Ligand SMILES: Nc1ncnc2c1ncn2[C@@H]1O[C@H](COP(=O)(O)OP(=O)(O)OP(=O)(O)O)[C@@H](O)[C@H]1O
């Protein structure tokens with residue numbers, strides 16, 4: 001017969017077995033709970049994915065269901081909210097213009113989308129783009145103005161006369177019986193504002209601004225240079241009034257070299273096409289060609305003949321007054337520490353700096369202030385910026401600063 005003591009031990013054993021069973025069961029349940037939790041997360045993310053897909057499909061469905069818009073051309077604005085448009089099928093209509101449409105874009109000849117029922121203008125479309133014309137940048141109305149240009153009043157004056165006036169008032173030239181120059185050439189050192197000036201004229205005249213970089217015509221689009229030149233001129237005519245700006249003209253327009261590699265022949269063909277395109281378009285007042293170069297001295301004289309780039313406009317390095325103007329332009333929106341700001345020092349230090357470098361100095365000075373967690377710019381920031389920009393110039397000139405410090 002088991003003693004009382006033995007009885008107790010058995011009870012304890014049973015109890016221990018129960019506990020260990022319960023423990024392992026709990027662990028099992030916990031594992032299961034964790035697995036289910038994970039599964040729930042997976043299912044939840046799958047649900048979100050499907051929800052997104054559903055939304056996309058719904059959106060696409062709605063888009064496909066919306067009635068078509070008519071394409072048309074804006075003839076003119078009658079007042080703020082009404083316009084004369086020409087539908088692509090022919091007749092002209094007087095229609096309302098949706099308030100959502102940007103007024104700036106409502107220019108005669110703009111491509112517009114018209115509501116199917118009311119013909120109201122609901123959208124202004126981008127001008128048709130020739131996909132083959134990949135070598136050019138087109139801007140409808142560049143935002144740069146003459147006020148953004150410092151120290152070039154003489155050049156601005158000249159450009160206004162030979163580029164702006166014929167575009168804005170062609171009748172003046174007709175009345176007197178002279179044809180305005182077709183092409184002008186802006187020449188001057190790098191960073192003096194040639195591109196800036198070309199953009200500003202386009203802004204002021206509301207002309208389409210087309211920029212082609214001559215070096216790209218022959219380097220990036222090998223074998224296509226001549227065709228691209230022809231197409232760019234055609235595009236400029238179709239989208240007139242326009243300003244066709246050919247930057248880095250020397251890349252295709254330098255004097256012929258004796259040795260003719262195949263690359264040279266390509267450049268040659270492109271140049272020939274440029275010359276014939278310039279000769280070819282009759283001198284209507286509404287396409288102006290502006291060329292720019294740092295090296296007028298190496299240009300082929302054929303480029304400068306009458307009827308081509310026959311007006312040379314010098315864009316000189318900025319003198320003292322010019323630099324002050326340029327600083328004022330780029331400091332316009334900067335928060336300066338007025339109490340110690342000293343323009344004279346900036347002018348003195350910037351001797352020999354181009355407009356582009358002055359702009360960089362202002363930006364760098366601002367960056368120094370930001371790095372030091374200040375909200376105004378100190379003279380010391382400018383001093384550091386001068387050093388930085390000067391060092392960068394050395395890198396450009398010599399490839400590296402090594403050995404120069
Ligand atoms: N005369 C200036 N007045 C104000 N800002 C200027 C002037 N010149 C240059 N800048 C600033 O420098 C930037 C670059 O100048 P821009 O591209 O017009 O020079 P560029 O003469 O065309 O140079 P590059 O010969 O290298 O093409 C301008 O966008 C402008 O911010």
Ligand SMILES: [Mg+2]
Nearest residue numbers: 194195247292
């Ligand atoms: Mg330029």
